[in-house]
Amino acid sequence: MSETKVGKYLVRMDLLYTESDEWVKLEGDIATVGITDYAQKKLRDIVGVDLPRKGQKVILGEVVAVVESVKAAADIYSPVSGEIIDVNEELVTAPETINKDPYGSGWLFKIKANSPEETKKLLSPESYIEKIKGD
């Protein structure tokens, strides 16, 4: 897996991104979602997380989770429409995992996407690098 360093932030080249700093890993119609290294570093110490329910139907752009840091509560937006099929329960007792491993064990939830066209609107790693460059 390749990754690029943009300032002090890591961007993984095998993932897709959103304008609101979520990352998305697409495997068929399953989208695994988390927040980027940039987002977790901006939030600093993460101390809580509010996850969606399994089975919950979500639409693109809807707030589906909240990540709590000491600084602020950050809304997490659904990058695609579909159904939540899994959530990372480990984060409820160990939310700091998002700081430690944002692209790995800090994933938030998985969605079974129902509209392949939507995924085409996600940002490429190169576009995401452009977005956070200079920040």
Next chain:
Amino acid sequence: MFWTPLINFEEKLGANIGEFAGWKMPMTYSSYQEEHMAVRTKSAFFDLSHMGRLRVKGKLQEIENLIAKKLSDAPAGTMIGPTAFLNDKAGFIDDVMTYKVSDSEFLIVTNAINREKVTAWIRRNSSLEVEDLTFDLVLVAVQGRGIWDVVERIDLAPLQFRLNTKFEGQDVFLVSRSGWTGEDGLEFWSKPENAQVILERLLTRGMKGAGLVARDSLRLEMGFVLYGEDIGEDVNPVEARYWVYSLDKDFIGKEALLDTLKRGVDKLRIGFKLPKNQRVIPRNSSKIKIAGVEIGQVTSSTYSPFLSRVIGMGYLSSRHFFMGGTAEIEVRGKDYSVKLSDFPLLK
């Protein structure tokens, strides 16, 4: 925007610099939780150069008239406080620490946001001479249970201070046995270059830097208030249960304070704790409720690394001051059960 004079040194140590009260200050170095625990178990230093530092000279009676706590009884070389400047409705203009140099000279530490307001207020209400030392000297606190393993021992009792002395071999304007974390420690005011030499020495002995985020979680565990969040001009010391006054002397706001004491208050400051598995942080103005009815509001809250739970403080209607009882706090439209607790929350 002001910058701490130590900013370059601190950035080299890995500080994340953020804004607080119009100042660029270190917010964290690594994680605030590690920094917080360092203070509770070992030691850490904080740059507090954003806090206002004033030298006030003049007649004791005039100084007494401005400050809510009695200053005349204290010997020179001791700190009196926390105390406060109150407005004529007994609301907090600022909560401050005072250092008695002599009967005619005091040093006063103000909250960063109130430095100019306090200076103007003193000038408006007295003929005292006020000199602002904030930009000439840095203020650094070294705090922690293990402080004396790292820091040169200084012969000072709690709340004593010394002027124009040496600390860790360096010239300092002031060193005091004080702090705002609930742990033992020292605070010193010095030129930035002297502070940097002192901090470099302490770093070689294993002391870590801590930022303002850890300072906030430490003060919340102790139940110490933050101006602008937990107190302000619309809150009086009785509501805040912040005993910053002496009633055996006159001062601005005393009449209103006495009236308040006689009449009683409508709200009181209380602490709260969430269950360990409830990782949501109520924010300022979150509603405190009982069975759906609002009985108060949150003023500040954080995750306590020491207690492994979310804690905070706020104001309850005095008819609902159910210390030890339970209530709910509304966060993003959902209610979470909390235990209403007295301070310090550390217990």
